[in-house]
Amino acid sequence: MMMMLDTLRRFWGRKMLYRMKISLVLQILIGCINTKAQANSFYNHVSQILKYCNSRCLAVVPQGGNTGLVGGSVPVFDEVIVSLSSMNNIISFDKVSGILVCEAGCILENIMSFLDNEGFIMPLDLGAKGSCQIGGNVSTNAGGLRLVRYGSLHGNVLGVEAVLANGTVLDMLKTLRKDNTGYDLKHLFIGSEGSLGIVTKVSILTPPKLSSVNVALLACKDYSCCQKLLQEAKRKLGEILSAFEFLDGQSMDLVTNHLEGARNPFSTSHHNFYVLIETTGSDESSDKQKLEAFLLGSMENELIADGVLAQDINQASTFWRIREGISEALMKAGAVYKYDVSIPVENLYNLVEEMRSRLGDAANVIGYGHLGDGNLHLNVSVSQYDEKILSQIEPFVYEWTSKKRGSISAEHGVGLMKANEIFYSQSHETVQMMASIKNLMDPNHILNPYKVLPHSITS
Numbered sequence: 401m402m403m404m405l406d407t408l409r410r411f412w413g414r415k416m417l418y419r420m421k422i423s424l425v426l427q428i429l430i431g432c433i434n435t436k437a438q439a440n441s442f443y444n445h446v447s448q449i450l451k452y453c454n455s456r457c458l459a460v461v462p463q464g465g466n467t468g469l470v471g472g473s474v475p476v477f478d479e480v481i482v483s484l485s486s487m488n489n490i491i492s493f494d495k496v497s498g499i500l501v502c503e504a505g506c507i508l509e510n511i512m513s514f515l516d517n518e519g520f521i522m523p524l525d526l527g528a529k530g531s532c533q534i535g536g537n538v539s540t541n542a543g544g545l546r547l548v549r550y551g552s553l554h555g556n557v558l559g560v561e562a563v564l565a566n567g568t569v570l571d572m573l574k575t576l577r578k579d580n581t582g583y584d585l586k587h588l589f590i591g592s593e594g595s596l597g598i599v600t601k602v603s604i605l606t607p608p609k610l611s612s613v614n615v616a617l618l619a620c621k622d623y624s625c626c627q628k629l630l631q632e633a634k635r636k637l638g639e640i641l642s643a644f645e646f647l648d649g650q651s652m653d654l655v656t657n658h659l660e661g662a663r664n665p666f667s668t669s670h671h672n673f674y675v676l677i678e679t680t681g682s683d684e685s686s687d688k689q690k691l692e693a694f695l696l697g698s699m700e701n702e703l704i705a706d707g708v709l710a711q712d713i714n715q716a717s718t719f720w721r722i723r724e725g726i727s728e729a730l731m732k733a734g735a736v737y738k739y740d741v742s743i744p745v746e747n748l749y750n751l752v753e754e755m756r757s758r759l760g761d762a763a764n765v766i767g768y769g770h771l772g773d774g775n776l777h778l779n780v781s782v783s784q785y786d787e788k789i790l791s792q793i794e795p796f797v798y799e800w801t802s803k804k805r806g807s808i809s810a811e812h813g814v815g816l817m818k819a820n821e822i823f824y825s826q827s828h829e830t831v832q833m834m835a836s837i838k839n840l841m842d843p844n845h846i847l848n849p850y851k852v853l854p855h856s857i858t859s
């Protein structure tokens with residue numbers, strides 16, 4: 401840890417450190433009595449805290465559930481942590497429009513349960529739902545498992561309330577589908593990882609809960625079959641397709657070896673690739689018919705080597721557990737280098753194969769992710785962190801992604817870990833414009849320092 405701090409200190413220089421002043425990391429929990437009346441004034445607390453910190457150039461890290469994978473919500477030196485956890489009230493829900501307004505600290509799973517009772521669902525679902533918070537989801541523009549159906553938070557978030565670095569509260573908490581009055585500034589707070597302001601409330605469009613959900617786990621002999629299967633699924637399942645996830649054989653082995661109770665449901669236990677398809681619709685018999693016809697056609701065309709259609713909700717959750725459990729299995733397996741890239745689907749798995757041939761037996765390279773969104777999670781699992789292995793992975797992985805005009809951060813954000821790599825995915829002019837916006841909105845650079853933008857441009 402000390403070594404890491406020393407390296408960072410050298411890296412960022414002393415100037416920035418002095419600006420952030422002294423002392424221990426101070427965690428400010430906003431309020432402690434959590435009544436609705438008080439909750440309404442919590443944003444005032446955030447405003448006061450930021451005003452105070454800004455006037456003294458004290459750096460601040462906004463923190464939700466702290467489940468991010470790129471260090472976006474953790475302090476680097478002596479920043480003040482502003483935890484939004486106590487701002488956890490649902491403010492309103494309109495059953496006609498499906499529009500929910502809530503505070504930033506609401507845990508995603510709690511919102512899901514609330515909506516379930518009302519007959520609605522969240523357009524967003526993630527493995528970390530039990531602890532991640534909606535403010536963090538919005539601030540990182542989290543993607544997740546159902547983006548293929550419902551789109552990104554830039555489309556589903558209708559409004560936000562955000563507090564600027566100087567304490568100014570921007571009330572953009574609209575509940576309108578259409579609003580073309582000027583610049584749509586809420587988008588600046590979606591995905592900017594708390595570097596431009598702290599999101600305190602959000603308004604989200606939620607879809608109705610539909611009665612028929614089916615889940616199938618399919619095995620494919622090669623990546624080309626997975627790709628063709630995706631094309632077919634979009635065409636044949638159309639509007640009922642709600643998830644299209646893939647994992648390679650190595651990911652399946654990892655999960656079955658490290659997660660208690662997880663087992664490969666196929667009798668021929670090793671396949672090269674697996675695809676999890678979920679459909680969600682309103683007509684049980686026609687949805688099932690559609691899915692079965694699609695599966696039969698895909699078997700006949702040899703796109704699928706084997707397949708299991710979940711017979712009940714328990715079996716469906718065991719399939720989801722395999723897909724959602726990969727991250728956890730990786731943590732149990734040892735040290736891991738994690739990459740979250742967007743690449744055109746056609747080339748997506750080539751990166752995994754090239755990485756495998758670069759690293760040989762030194763590492764277990766696995767590939768999985770949201771194939772329906774062109775999003776690969778490339779993970780390199782090793783027994784312990786090793787500079788030599790890292791130098792074989794980076795910058796190769798970024799250069800490769802950049803050559804394909806991909807993104808080095810598809811859905812996890814840039815955070816601390818990828819900030820200096822941003823140029824692999826954004827032009828100098830674009831990053832310069834981002835820096836100008838940062839300078840305008842947070843001239844003292846107190847908000848989430850060292851995150852998102854590269855040091856070369858912010859120091």
Ligand SMILES: O=C(O)CC[C@@H](O)C(=O)O
Pocket residue numbers: 469527544723724726727738739769777778779
């Ligand atoms: O741990 C990862 O690499 C991915 C985590 C998450 O985005 C997922 O899709 O499971």
Ligand SMILES: [Zn+2]
Pocket residue numbers: 544769770777811
């Ligand atoms: Zn993911």
